[in-house]
Amino acid sequence: MSRLRKQRNDIAHVQQANGALSHSNGFYDNNGDAHAQKANDTSLLSNGFHDNNKEATKTDETTGIVHMIDFLLNKFVLPICMIIFLPIISIFLWYTNTHCEGSFKILYSRVQDGSSFGLLAQILGNMSIFNKFTCSVVFGYFAWALFWMKVLPGKTVNGPMTAMGNIPVYKNNGFLHYGVTMVGFAILTLVLKQYGLSPTIVYDRFGELLVFINVFALVFVLFLCLKGLYFPSSSDSGKTGHGFIFDYYWGTELYPRILGIDIKVLTNCRFGMTIWPLLVCTYALKSYELHGFVDSMFVTTVLQLIYITKFFSWEAGYMHTMDIIVDRAGWYICWGCLSWLPEIYPLVSQYLKANPVRLGWPLAFTILVLGLAFILINYQADLQRQQVRSADGQCLVWGLKPEIIRAKYMNDGGQENESILLASGWWGVSRHFHYMPEILLSFSWTAPVGFVNLLPYSYVIYLIILLVHRSFRDENKCRRKYGRYWQEYCEKVPYKIVPFIF
Incomplete structure (x- = not known):
C-alpha cells in the first residue's frame, strides 16, 4: 500500500x-482488513x-x-x-x-x-x-x-x-x-x-x-x-x-x-x-x-x-x-x-x-473512606500496567507472575512493534477496568447531596455515557491495531467495564 x-x-x-455506529460487526475481520x-x-x-x-x-x-x-x-x-x-x-x-x-x-x-x-x-x-x-x-x-x-x-x-x-x-x-x-x-x-x-x-x-x-x-x-x-x-x-x-x-x-x-x-x-x-x-x-x-x-x-x-x-x-x-x-x-x-x-x-x-461524622467518614479507596484502586490499576510494561513482564502482580499477551502490530512507518496487554490483576477483571473506579468515585463525591434532586447526579450520568461510548471507540481502535492479539485478549478478559454485566 x-x-x-x-x-x-x-x-x-x-x-x-x-x-x-460500530464498524466491527462483520465489515472487518480480526486484522481490520476490509479488502x-x-x-x-x-x-x-x-x-x-x-x-x-x-x-x-x-x-x-x-x-x-x-x-x-x-x-x-x-x-x-x-x-x-x-x-x-x-x-x-x-x-x-x-x-x-x-x-x-x-x-x-x-x-x-x-x-x-x-x-x-x-x-x-x-x-x-x-x-x-x-x-x-x-x-x-x-x-x-x-x-x-x-x-x-x-x-x-x-x-x-x-x-x-x-x-x-x-x-x-x-x-x-x-x-x-x-x-x-x-x-x-x-x-x-x-x-x-x-x-x-x-x-x-x-x-x-x-x-x-x-x-x-x-x-x-x-x-x-x-x-x-x-x-x-x-x-x-x-x-x-x-x-x-x-x-x-x-x-x-x-x-x-x-x-x-x-x-x-x-x-x-x-x-x-x-x-x-x-x-x-x-x-x-x-x-x-x-x-x-x-x-x-x-x-x-x-x-x-x-x-x-x-x-x-x-x-x-x-x-x-x-x-x-x-x-x-x-x-x-x-x-x-x-x-x-x-x-x-x-x-x-x-x-x-x-x-x-x-x-x-x-451528614454527621459517621456517614461523612464512611463516604470519604470509600471515595479514597476508589482513588487508590484507580491509581493501582494504572500503576500495574505501567510496571508490567516497564519491566517487560518480569515482575509480580498481586504476588503472582502477570498474565500477558505480547501483541505485535505494524506502526505507521511499516515496522513491526510489540506491546504488552496485561490480562491479570485489575486488568483481568475487565478490559477497561479503570473506568469503573472513576464512575464509583464520582458517585462518592455526589452521594453527600442525598437523593432529593436528580440534578447533582448529572455529572455521574454524563460520565457513564462518556466512558461507555469511549470503551467502544477504544475497542475499535485496539481491534484494528492488534488484530488477532486483541481477540485473544478479549477471550481471556471477556468484560468491557463491569464484570458479568458489561
Whole structure:
C-alpha cells in the first residue's frame, strides 16, 4: 500500500472512531482488513453460491444506505444538535442550580408557563455578558496560564508518532502549574479578604461568566478550524471530507500550536482541568461564608481535589490518551473543556453551596473512606500496567507472575512493534477496568447531596455515557491495531467495564 493511500486510511480510521455506529460487526475481520473480506465474498460469488449481478447490486445498495445513514447521523445530525443544544443545556443546568433550588421539577414548571427558548431569552436578557468583569476574569486567567506554561520548568516528553510521521513534544510542567495556581488562589483569597472582598464573586456572577466563555469558545473553535485549513502547525491537518459542520465539530488539526503553545494542553489541562479545582474551592469558600463548616461540602471537596491532583501528577500519561492522539482540536474537545467542563464537573459543589446537607461524622467518614479507596484502586490499576510494561513482564502482580499477551502490530512507518496487554490483576477483571473506579468515585463525591434532586447526579450520568461510548471507540481502535492479539485478549478478559454485566 502506498504511503498516500495509507495516510488516507489512517485519517478515515480517526474519523470512524468518533462515529456512534460500530464498524466491527462483520465489515472487518480480526486484522481490520476490509479488502480480505471483500476478496472472500468475491470468491464465494464466483463459485456459484450467489447470482453475481443481483447480489452485487443488493450489496452496493445496502452499503450505500449504510454510508448515507452514517453520514447523516454521525457527521451531520448529531454534531449540529450537540453544537446547538449542549451550550443551552449548560446554561439551564446553572439556572436550575442557582434559581430553581437544584430541582428539575421547578425548572419544568417554569418552562410550562412559556417555552424553553422563552425562558432562555429571559435568562440571557437579565445578564450583562460582555463587561469588564467577565473579560478580566476569563482573559486574566488565560494570561496567568500562558505565563506559567512558558516560565515553569519541566522535563521534555514526547507523544506517540502520528499517522503523518510527526512526534508531538511537550514540556511536562502540569503538576507545577497546578500547584502554583492553587497557591496563587489561596494568596489572592487572603489579600482580597483584607479589603472586605472575596473570590466568591465568581459564584455570584457565574452565569455571566458561563455565557461569555460559551461565546468565546464557539468563536475560538471557528478560529482553530480555519487555522487548521490555512495555517496548520503540522501535516496532521486538513478537511475531514464530511462538510464544514463536521470540520467545525471534529476539528481540522490534530496538534495545533500558536506561538509554541500547544492548544490542547492549554484548553484541556491548563484551562478545563485547572478551572475545575478553582471552582470547587470557590464554591466551598462561599458555602463556608454562608453556612460555616458543612461536612458534605468537606467530603466532596476533598475527593475532587485529590482526584484532580492525581491527574496532574500523571499529565504526561494523558498525552497518550484518546483525547490527545485521536480527537482533533475542534468543538468536541475544545468547546467541551472550555465551556462544558466548568459547569458540569464541579456541579455537586455548586449545588451544595445552595443546598447544604449535614451528614454527621459517621456517614461523612464512611463516604470519604470509600471515595479514597476508589482513588487508590484507580491509581493501582494504572500503576500495574505501567510496571508490567516497564519491566517487560518480569515482575509480580498481586504476588503472582502477570498474565500477558505480547501483541505485535505494524506502526505507521511499516515496522513491526510489540506491546504488552496485561490480562491479570485489575486488568483481568475487565478490559477497561479503570473506568469503573472513576464512575464509583464520582458517585462518592455526589452521594453527600442525598437523593432529593436528580440534578447533582448529572455529572455521574454524563460520565457513564462518556466512558461507555469511549470503551467502544477504544475497542475499535485496539481491534484494528492488534488484530488477532486483541481477540485473544478479549477471550481471556471477556468484560468491557463491569464484570458479568458489561
